[in-house]
Amino acid sequence: MPRGMKNGVAIAINQTSIVNRPESFAQMQKVGPRVCITTANSPDFLGFYALIEVGSHPVGGRFGGAKVVNADSLQAIMDDPSAININPLKLWQYTVWNNPDAHEKMHAENFERIFELCSDCLTMVVEGPQEPVFEVVASDMPPIDAMVDLPAQMGAAFAKQQPVPKARLQLQRLVAIGEHKLKKGTEAEFEKGVVATLNTLKKEAPGMIGWMVMKRLGEAALGPLQFGPKEVWQSLETLGANPPDEPRTVCGIYGKDYDGVAIPHEGYPEYYVHTEWQDPTALMFGLSLPAVNPEIRKIHDEGVMEHLVSSPPYYRVFAPMMEDMIAFH
Numbered sequence: 286m287p288r289g290m291k292n293g294v295a296i297a298i299n300q301t302s303i304v305n306r307p308e309s310f311a312q313m314q315k316v317g318p319r320v321c322i323t324t325a326n327s328p329d330f331l332g333f334y335a336l337i338e339v340g341s342h343p344v345g346g347r348f349g350g351a352k353v354v355n356a357d358s359l360q361a362i363m364d365d366p367s368a369i370n371i372n373p374l375k376l377w378q379y380t381v382w383n384n385p386d387a388h389e390k391m392h393a394e395n396f397e398r399i400f401e402l403c404s405d406c407l408t409m410v411v412e413g414p415q416e417p418v419f420e421v422v423a424s425d426m427p428p429i430d431a432m433v434d435l436p437a438q439m440g441a442a443f444a445k446q447q448p449v450p451k452a453r454l455q456l457q458r459l460v461a462i463g464e465h466k467l468k469k470g471t472e473a474e475f476e477k478g479v480v481a482t483l484n485t486l487k488k489e490a491p492g493m494i495g496w497m498v499m500k501r502l503g504e505a506a507l508g509p510l511q512f513g514p515k516e517v518w519q520s521l522e523t524l525g526a527n528p529p530d531e532p533r534t535v536c537g538i539y540g541k542d543y544d545g546v547a548i549p550h551e552g553y554p555e556y557y558v559h560t561e562w563q564d565p566t567a568l569m570f571g572l573s574l575p576a577v578n579p580e581i582r583k584i585h586d587e588g589v590m591e592h593l594v595s596s597p598p599y600y601r602v603f604a605p606m607m608e609d610m611i612a613f614h
Contacts, residue, residue, distance in 0.1 A: 294331060295385040296419045297505055298377050298557075302412035305372040307365075309409040313376075317607060320402050322393050324380060325537035329387035336460055337366055338375035342569070344597050345576045351427040353565045353602050359459070362604055373411040377462075377603060384504055385418050386545045392507035393539040396532040403510065404525030416505040418546050419557060423480050424497035425487060425560070427451050451494050458494060459568050460605065463558040463598040471592035472500070472554050476586015479558060485581055486560075489575055492567025493560065506534035506547035513537075553594055572600060 303309050317335065324330050339362060343351040354362070361368040382388050423598060467475055476498065483496040504511075512520055516529035532538060536547045562568035575585035590596055 292423060294501055295382040295388060295502070296421060297382065297388045297416050297508060298419065299380070299414050299416045299508060301376045301378075301410055301414040302373040303409045305367055305369060305374045306409075307367050309374075310366050312409055315604075316402050316405055320399065321607075323398050323402070324391060326395060327382075327387055327391040329383040330391065331381040331383065333381070333608065334379035334605065335607040336377045336379070337362075337369070337606050338371060338377070338601060339369055339459070339604050340371075340602040342600040342602060343602070344459060344573050344574065347597055348599070353459075353569050359565060359604065366606065367523050373602075375601070378540060380411050384566055385420070388418065389505055389507055389539050389545070389547060392505070393532060396507065397528045399508075400510075400520070400528040401525040403447060404520070404523070414509040416509040417550075418505055419499035420501045420502055422476055422498050422500050422556075424495075425483070426495035426497055443593060453589070459562045459606070460603045461560045461562065461568055461572060461600045462603065463560070463600045464595075465556040465558060465598050466595045467554040467556065467592050467594060469595055470552060474482070475554075475556065475592040476500075476536060478584070478592070479556070479587050482575065482581065482585045483560070485584055486571060488573035489578075489581065490567070492563035493571050494562060496558065496560045499557045499559065501550045501557070503546035503550040504548040506536050507532060507539060511547075512537045530541050535579055558598070568602065 313335075321333055324333065339359075340353045340355045341348060342350040342353060343349055349399045353372040355384040356362050380388065465475070465479075479498055483498070487493050487496065510520065511534050512529060513535060516531065518528040518535050519527075536543045536545060537548070560568075560572070562571060574581045575589075576582065589598075
C-alpha cells in the first residue's frame with residue numbers, strides 16, 4: 286500500500302450531472318459503498334474520492350457571475366448537500382489505480398455486478414457519465430487526517446526537526462480543479478511552469494493544502510456505460526438485473542478488441558490542475574494571486590497562460606463527500 290501520492294498512477298474521473306434533490310443523495314449513499322466494495326476486488330485499486338460541485342472561481346471577474354460556494358454556507362452543504370443552489374449538479378468521482386489498464390480490467394471482471402449497481406442510479410442522471418482517464422505527472426499532497434491525528438504528526442515533525450505538514454482534514458476542505466487545454470508540443474514547458482506556480486502558491490497562499498497535476502490519457506468505455514448499439518438498447522430493457530448479452534462498448538470488448546485506455550485522447554493536450562484549500566475564503570483569494578501578485582503573475586503567465594489555447598483556465602469548485610484516498614496517505 287503506497288504511503289504517498291506516486292507520480293505515474295492513473296486516475297479515472299467519472300463525471301455525471303445529477304438532479305439536485307434529496308432522493309439523489311439518498312441513492313448515492315445506498316449505492317456508493319457497494320460500488321466501492323466491488324471496486325476493491327482489484328489489487329491495483331488505490332483509493333476513491335467523491336466530489337460534489339458547489340461553485341466555480343470568478344477569475345477576477347472573467348466569470349463574473351460565479352460564486353465559490355452556491356449555498357448559505359459550507360456547513361449547510363455538509364448538513365444537507367441539496368442545499369447547494371445548483372441544479373443539475375456535477376458529481377465527479379475519482380478512482381486511483383496503479384496503471385490505466387487496471388481500471389478497465391476491473392470493470393470487465395465485475396461487469397454484471399457494477400452494471401446492476403449503476404443502473405440503479407440512472408433515475409437521477411441528467412447528463413453523462415463520461416470518464417476521462419489521467420496520469421498524475423506531479424503532486425504535493427499531505428495525508429488525509431482527523432483532528433486527533435495532528436498532535437502526533439506535529440510531534441514527529443518536531444522530533445525530526447522538519448517543517449510541520451499542512452493539515453488535510455477529512456471532508457473539511459474545498460477542491461478547485463482547473464481545466465487546461467494546451468498548444469501542441471508545449472507539454473514539458475507547461476508542466477514545469479505549472480509546478481513552479483503551484484509551489485509558489487503553496488508557500489505564499491494562506492490556507493492552500495496541496496495540489497496535483499494530471500495529464501489526460503483518454504476516456505474509459507465500460508465504466509461510463511459507453512455501449513455498442515445493441516447493448517445500449519439491451520441496457521434500457523432492464524432495471525439492472527439483466528445486463529447486455531456481452532460487455533461490448535463503442536470500442537468493442539475489453540481484452541479482445543482493446544486494452545488499456547479505451548478511447549485514446551487526440552487533439553490538444555489537456556491537463557487538470559487539482560488544488561485543495563482550507564475554506565472558501567482561502568480558495569477565493571489564493572487562486573486570485575496569479576492575477577494580483579506581480580511575482581506570481583509572471584510565473585503563471587510565462588509558465589502556464591502562454592501555453593493555453595483556452596484562456597484563462599476555468600476552475601470548478603467541489604466539496605468532498607466520500608473518500609478513502611489510500612494513495613494520498
